[in-house]
Amino acid sequence: MEWVVVVSVLVMTILSLLRVNVIVAIIAAALTAGLMAGLNLNDSIKLLVEGMGDQSSTALSYILLGAFAVAISYTGITSVLVNYLIKVLTGKKTMMVLAIAGVASLSQNLVPVHIAFIPILIPPLLKLFDKMRMDRRAVAVALTFGLKAPYIVIPYGFGALFHETIYNAMDQSGMVVPENDIVLAMIIPGIGMIVGLLIAIFITYRKERDAVPGAGGSELVAQEEPKEVKFNIKHALTLVAIVAALVVQIVTGELILGALTGIILMFAFIVVPFRNGDKVVTEGISMMGTIAFVMLVASGFGNILKSTGSVEALVEVSSGFLGDNKPMIAFILLLVGLVITIGIGSSFSTVPIIAAIFVPICITAGFTPLATTVLIGTAGALGDAGSPASDSTLGPTSGLNADGKHNHIWDTCVPTFIHFNIPLFLFGWIGAIIF
Template structure:
């Protein structure tokens, strides 16, 4: 039973690397997990479908955000933003990538909209990336860094939720720690991510790369060449709608309600014509439909792993062979966390599962509370970057592949796995041993 998670995750990863679509890869991996756990085919798919609803709200929010992004793009306000970036950053590829990373960081803490900004900002820049011969893998790593590093290190916005989850999970298992102590324990692992970003931007993807040649989806156009466009009343109305989305999200903590509010405001304020509603829906679903379905299937896959008890069995079986060497215990448990999070695709969803087992192991082995927090936080964060089913990879792909020139696995997942999971693993292991 303990090998169910490992084998099913390997099936998903290998099929994805062979360019089998991630949705089919996860369905086949779910089938492998179910059959290995003693279920028949019907029971496996029933369990898969029962788990799909676990991320229904997230999937719906992404579809609505896609429609909202299409409306914003229609007004031309992103064209103005992109033209400003072009004027300032033309020829400065490294500065452009780091600027995108900075904007992504703000989406986690200062203005916690998560991936909602990506389909608004990135598609209009794709033509610029091609003209500058900018390697889109550098942009993917920059976006993933901004979506992940802030919540790992900073207890604000999504970072507050992340560290509160660690705090509560540890408290439920008998170890008390503050949110700020949890965040402090993750500073060293976070430094590993900063190193990974610098390697990606200044070494791995610095060389010019010829853009791929493919036929652009004619239903989605991202034109930034309107030189006569100036900031007008519809752009002010668009900013009001965007502000409304932010306010509603703060008040309700719901992306679905916030995105729907933005769509309604764009229509009521006459920022976009009501008669073009079908076009906006079509463009929004085209941009975000795949990511929504991936999230749904990933939820079902994770549900199968949880329902079969395979995750708990894997952790418990690993704990029996660890001994009392802190370095070995940390290494093995981080490796287990990496495998589990790649399969489930959510660091936030993985932490409660890991904490229930990791806290007793850490206490028994004599780890400090800070070391246990670093162990849980790093093990949960590992695999978020690089997972085919993670927001941190699906978000960047949703923007970078708007013109069909960016492959989710080879252009987003593999680069982010190499540049973030490896240094995060090493720096996290060092932090656990030192704390």
């Protein structure tokens, strides 16, 4: 039973590396897990489908955020930003990548549209990337950094949801930690992500690289040149709608309500004509639907692992022979978190699963609540970068492969895995020891 998680995740990883569709790879991994745990195919599929409901709220959030992002793009405000980036940063590759990382970081806390901005902002820049011979892997790493690091460290927007998930999961598992301590605990792994970003930009992907047509498995699609657009009243009203969506999301803690608020205001301000309502929603589904469905299937995979007790068996076998050796226990727990999150593809979905297992082990081993928080938060974040099923990798690929020149596994998942999971692991391990 203890090998179910490892083998099933390996199945998904190997199939993904062989360029099998990620949804097919996850389903194959889920069925492998079910069969290894003693279930038949019918029961495995039943658990898979039942588990998909656990992420239905997240999937709906992504669809609505996609519609909101499409509505924003109709105003041309993103063209203002794209034109500014082109004007100021053409020829400055390093500054361009850092700027993209900064813009992406805003999507988690200040303007919580998550990955919905990527298919709108990045495709108009692809011709510029090619002209500058920019290594798109650096851009993928920058985007994933912006999608992860802010919510790990900053307790606003998606960060508030992540920290609340950690707090509730630990509380339900028998350990209370002050919410302010969660911020303190997550600073150290956050620093690890900054280190990984800087290594990718200034060392690994600093050299020029030509994008390869067809590398992404799709035909070449011509990208339109960004139009010259000046800031106007529609853009000002769009900013009001964005701020309102942010306020509603923070006050209610519901992404769905925040996205709905933004969409409604865009129509109420007549920034987007009401007759375009169907088109906006349809394009939002088209842009975010695949990603949302991958998240649903990944949640079903997680349900199989949880329902069969495979995760508990892996943790017990891994930690049972270590006694009170805290450094080794922390190392094993983080390794287990990495394997689980790569399979599930979501930090938010992983935290409740691992907290129920980690907290009793940490209490027995004598870890402080702060050290336990570091372990749970880092273990949840580990694998989100680099997982074929994660929105933190699917999002960057959706923008960078708009012209068919960017491969999801080799150009997004592998680079982000190397540059974020390794420093996250090391810094999280150090944090668990010093706290």
